[in-house]
Amino acid sequence: MFTHIIRGEGRRITYQNAGVDCAFVAALSTGFCNWRIDFTYADTSNKIYRTSRGRTHSECKIDPMRNNHPQTLPRYGRACAHLHVNGVRRVSQCHHITK
Secondary structure: OOOEEEEEEEEEEEEEEEEOOOOOOHHOOOOOOOEEEEHHHHEEOOOOEEEEEEOOOOOOOOOEEEEEOOEEOOOOOOEEEEEEEOOEEEEEEEEEEOO
16 A cells, blocks of 8 residues: 655645555565655646655665655645656555645
């Protein structure tokens, strides 16, 4: 299960984390190899204005995870987390950032 957690109020993000919460059967033996987690931010027109690209990890992990720094977004819209494995986006989860 891929999870994306955001804490804060309005456009202010005080905590953000994304990762695999519990590994499913296919990942139990080797895990996720060559993985990275990216965070993207889009406005209310769905135009991405910021991307925080994560580092690619060559090791295999059952529970990849990444935190992102606190920040204040310039616009309302949505914040998303994306898990990439071997350069391919495998799953995403988004939150709407509203007043």
